[in-house]
Amino acid sequence: MxxxxxxxxxxxxxxxxxxxxxxxxxxxxxxxxxxxxxxxxxxxxxxxxxxxxxxxxxxxxxxxxxxxxxxxxxxLIDLHTHLADGAIEANANDPAEPLKHSEAATILAGAAAARTELRSGFTTVRDVGVYRGLTDVALRDAIAAGQVDGPRMFVAGGYITTPGGGGEIDALAPDIPLPETFRIGVVHNASEARDRARYLLDHGADFIKLIATGAVLALGSEPGALELSPEEMQAACDEAKLRGSYCIAHAHGIEGIKAAIRAGVRTVEHASYLDAEGIAMAKAKGVWLDMDIYNGDYINDVGTRQGWPAEYLRKNIETTDVQRRGFAAAVKAGAKLTFGTDAGVYPYGLGARQFAYMVRYGMTPMQAIQSATSEAARALRLDGKVxxxxxxxxxxxxxxxxxxxxxxxxxxxxxxxxxxxxxxx
Incomplete structure (x- = not known):
């Protein structure tokens, strides 16, 4: 050049x-x-x-x-990344990996991930949760100050999740306690959900991430199962709105998707078991669907070769094709869709592979580009700015x-x- x-x-x-x-x-x-x-x-x-x-x-x-x-x-804009958890990407098959790195090492690995992501063309990202609370805030601020090269970041600070849910590390014996920094968003009821949302926003989070259902890459957590209660999600969303922010929801299962939409989330992440009613609800409420339809193939291919936990691989197979069918139906129905990849599940810098999947499952190339530019900007409330x-x-x-x-x-x-x-x- x-x-x-x-x-x-x-x-x-x-x-x-x-x-x-x-x-x-x-x-x-x-x-x-x-x-x-x-x-x-x-x-x-x-x-x-x-x-x-x-x-x-x-x-x-x-x-x-x-x-x-x-x-x-x-x-380009990726609305579903995990850059600040950069230390886990090298060994994603180990559920306890986040516990094996110091806070400093985690942040340094996140800095390397951020640089890779920026050089791959993604100049703005939403980093949607970390296991060690608030490390994403530190990375975001270092990038904004010019101390680290990386995309412009919007961060969650942690996860609002049930005990042992999809937002917790559940890889240790029951009598081994997790450090409190890894349980920054664990809640037992609606009052605690409101309190934790307030805490995260007070400590630098840009938005709140709810783990509405179980997860694929978490032990003992089923993607289709509702984890946070509707009342807990509503309390967190009300608190976020009161403070000029918003919630997003990790939600694979259809009941979780619908409960999250009713609670007032701005975007639904994954949406693997999306059905026609869920699509209609999202359209009626102006909610964006942020569906990571690339990385199922990566998990199945690399995860199988590297011997990832059988539970991970089983859940990935169960959710990959049905998620893509839901994506195609959402495109056909004219739902609002954004570009989110779950960067960190696969090596950083490969997120643009998802564009071809979006086209394969119903988008035009221009629509796919818009999902990662103008449409993603609207979801970020930065229309015309990014x-x-x-x-x-x-x-x-x-x-x-x-x-x-x-x-x-x-x-x-x-x-x-x-x-x-x-x-x-």
Whole structure:
């Protein structure tokens, strides 16, 4: 890739006040309008997009990135990652893995995961829970301060979960207590759910993650089973709303999906056993479905070869195909769908593999791109700020060879990344 007039100092730090960057895009995909423009100039000043217009050589001293041979689109958004739990990815088959790393080691591994995720084209992520409470807050803040390279993060701080539920580590003997930092969101009733939601938001969480049902990658937890009660979910959602935030729900089983929607969650994660009534409820309430339809194949392939727990593999087989059928039905019904991959279950940096699955199961390539840009931004309440080319949006761009509207899989190999007007690669 040819890059012109781009000083090394600018690569190493955020743009100085008044610093302008012109990006020459050969083809430019605008997800908000579902249009494609050619030979465009995206001007970024102080890390924000100020204009998009036909290319002409700059008359001032602005830096120029020459992506005239590439397809350019806004930075991608993944609404379901686990970057701050980066220490678990290397040995995901061990249910006790999070307990085998110090807090410092976990955060350092998270920093490495964040850098990998950013370089793969995801400039904004929602990190949807950690086992060791509040480590995600620390990682988010380090990235925001420029101390760590990574995507813009929105974090949950921990999980609101029942004792021994899908948000707890359940790999030790019953008489071995877990450290309290690993039980930061464990609740027994609605009053405690409200209290824990308040605690997490007071300590830096951006939103609240509810473990409404059992999980695939958790021992003794069945995905179809309701774990949090409707009253507990309602109490947490009421508290989040009171504080200007919102809840999301890990929910595989249909009763959990419906209870979470009734409680007022903003997005439903996984939604494996989604049915027609659940789709209709989500549409009626304006709830987004965030369905990780790629990683079932990864778990089945790699998990089988590496000898992951039989319980994990059994539950993965039970949920993978039915989830994809539900996704296809939701697309056909016109439900709101976002891009979320469960990064950390598979190696970081591979999340763009999900685009091809979304197209295979009913989306057009443009719809798949929108799910990871303009639609994800709306779910984040950042419409026009991330995943966008609008004036005032963060200066986040990615460049790829080829045309993702003809072959969406080209997004799996990103050639260039800009975040906040700073060239990452």
């Amino acid at each position: 040819r890059i012109l007039i781009f000083a090394a100092a600018m690569v190493a730090a955020a743009p100085a006040f008044g610093q302008a960057l012109d990006v020459h895009a050969g083809r430019l995909i605008d997800p908000a309008t579902a249009t494609v423009l050619t030979d465009q100039r995206i001007r970024i000043v102080d890390g924000r997009i100020v204009s998009v217009a036909p290319w002409r050589a700059s008359a001032n001293d602005s830096a120029v990135v020459d992506w005239s041979g590439f397809t350019v689109l806004p930075g 995943g966008s080319l609008a004036p005032g949006a963060f200066g986040d761009l990615v460049a790829v060879r080829g045309d993702p509207l003809k072959d969406v899989a080209v997004l799996e190999h990103v050639d260039g990344v800009i975040k906040d007007g700073r060239l990452i690669r």
